[in-house]
Amino acid sequence: MPRYFTEEHEWIDVEGETATIGITDYAQEQLGDIVFVEVPQEGTELAKGAEAAVVESVKAASDVYAPISGTVTEGNSALEDEPELVNSSPEEEGWFFRITVSDKGQLDALMDEGAYKTFCEGLD
C-alpha cells in the first residue's frame, strides 16, 4: 500500500479507491499536546486544497487541508473523545478521515516517504 506525503505534513494511504488521511509524526511533534480535533462529516465533498479538518493543540489551532479531491466516506470519531491519539499514534490510530480518490493523477504531485523525510530535514 503506497503512502504519500504533503508539504502541509499530511500522510495519505491509498487502498483501491479510498484514501486515509492523517497528520504526520513531525506535525504532531511540532503542534505539541493535541486537545481537540474536528473531522469532516461523511458525504462532505472536498476539493484539493480545501479546509478539511481542524486540529487544536495547547500552542495553536491549525487547519488540515484536503490533499486530493474526493468525497469523505468516514471521519475518525475516536478523535472526538481521545484527541491525544494524534500524539500517541499519529500515523495509525490517529487518522483523521477517509476520502474517495476521484483523480489518481493528483497523487503524482505528492511526496513519497524518502522525499518527505528529506523535506522535513530541510525545515530544521
Place this chain on the structure above:
Amino acid sequence: MNQMNASGWKPGTPVPADRDVEFPTVTGNKALMLEERLLFELGTRETCGVDLPEPDTDAPNRLGKFARRKAMELPGLSEPETVRHYTRLSRQNYAIDLGLFPLGSCTMKHNPRLNEKVARMPGFADVHPLQPVDTIKGALGVIDELSHWLIELTGMSAVAMSPKAGAHGELCGILCIRAALEARGDARKVVLVPESAHGTNPATAAFAGYEVEDIPAGKDGRVDLEALKARLGPDVAGVMITNPNTCGLFERDMKAISDAVHEAGGLVYCDGANFNAIMGRVRPGDLGVDAMHINLHKTFSTPHGGGGPGSGPVVLSEALAPFAPLPFVVKDAQSGELQLVEEENVGDAFPVSFGRMTAFHGQMGMFTRALTYILSHGADGLRQASGDAVLNANYLLRSLDDVLDAPFGEAGHCMHEALFSDDGFAEGMSTLDVAKGLIDEGFHPMTMYFPLVVHGAMLVEPTETESKAVLDQFVTAMRSLAQRAKDGDETLKSAPHHAPRARLDEAQAARKPVLVWQEAEEAEEA
C-alpha cells in the same frame, strides 16, 4: 556597629528552591501567603451567610413552573469568609500594578490614576445610555473630543466609536469595505492576509463572508510586496495588514502596498493594535490606509486583560466614511451643539451607513480614560510614549540577542516588541519551559508560540512604562533562563517551583475540563 541585617538578605537575593521542603508547614500556608481552598470546601450547605426572616405574607407564590424544587446546594459562607476568600485569591494573581507584564502584542502599560479619577466623576460614571440626550451632553462632548483626537492622530476622515474591542473594530472596518464595494456593484470575494498579521484578521475576513488567502512573509519578517502584487486582481476586496506587524517590525512598504491595492480596485485595512509604537509619529492616513481600529485599551491606557473591557474605535478614510455604522455624535459647526444621531433622527443624513454594531454608544468608561490620557500627555507626551516604548523594546532585543536567537535581529531595529525563537535550546527544552521559569523569577510570561512564522516564538513587549532598572532585572532573569534552556537544565522542565501551583497539565485541562464543582465521590467516579 549595630548589625541591622545579620543575614545580609535583601530583595533579589536567591532563595534556595528546597527551602519549602526543609521547613514544611502543616497548613500548606507559607508565611502569610495562604493556601486557598475552593468556596465549596470552605463552606457547608448547612450554614448560611445571611439570616433572612420568613416572609410575613401569605400571598401565593406566582413562580409556577419556574419555582425551585431542589435546593441549590451552595456553600453558606459569611461575609468576612467570602471577602477573605477572594482577597486571598487576588494575592495569588499578577497584575500590571505589581510588575512588568511583557505580554507581546497586548501593550500592558500603566493605567494612570488620573484616568480613574476622571472616569469616576459622577457625570461620566453614573450616566445611563437611555437617559434623555439633553442630560448627557458632557458625555457626548467626551465622545466628540476623543473622536477629534483619534482622527487627528491617524490622519483619517472619520471614526466609528461604537466597536467594543479590537476584533469588533476589525469587523466594523471590513463591513465598511464590503458596503463600499457593494455600493459600487463590485462583489469581490477574497481578502488577502499576510502571515505577519494578527490571528484575528483572517477570522474577521472569514466572518464577514470573504475567502481568506495568505500572503507569505519575506525573509526580513515583512510582507512580501511582490507576492502581494502578484495576487492582486479583480476578485480581491482588500488586504488586512498589521502595522507594526506581529514580528515587531514596521511594514516599510505600507504606502506601496496601499497604492497597489487601490490600483487593483481593493481597499486597505490596517490592524492598529500595535499603534503604540507609532502614535504621534506616523499617520496611517498618510500611508493610504482606508480603515484601522485603535485599541483604546492598549494604546490609550485603559485597564484590560483578564477579559476586562476593550474599546476599538475604527478610523476611516474619505472613501469609507459614509458607510460607518450608527450612532454618531455630530457637532453643529455654528452653534457647537452636540447631537446624537441614531435611527430615529438620522433622516437622510447617512444613507449608506451599513447599520449598527452595538446597542448603545460604545465603552464610555474607556472613552473618558483614553481622552484623559491623550489630554494629559499632549502631543509631545504621546510622541515620547511611543518613542520610549520602541526604545525599551530595542533595549531588550539587544540585551538578549547574544543568548537568545532573534530571527529578525539582523533586519535592524524592532518597533514596540522584541521577538525571539527557541533555536539553540537543548533537546527537549521548549519555550513553554522558559515561560514557566519566568513565573518562578517573578514575571508574567511573555507571549509564546506567536507569531506562528517563528519556531517557539517568544514575543516581549515592555511598553514605555518600564524603567531601565526593571528591564535590567527582566534581562537578568531571561539570560539565566536562556542559559538553563541551552544547558538542558531538567529543573526548568518542571518549573514553576515557587508558584502557588506547580506545572499544570494544560493538555488535560483542555481535553477534559471540569467546569462545575463535583463532590469528592463524583470526582473519583468521573
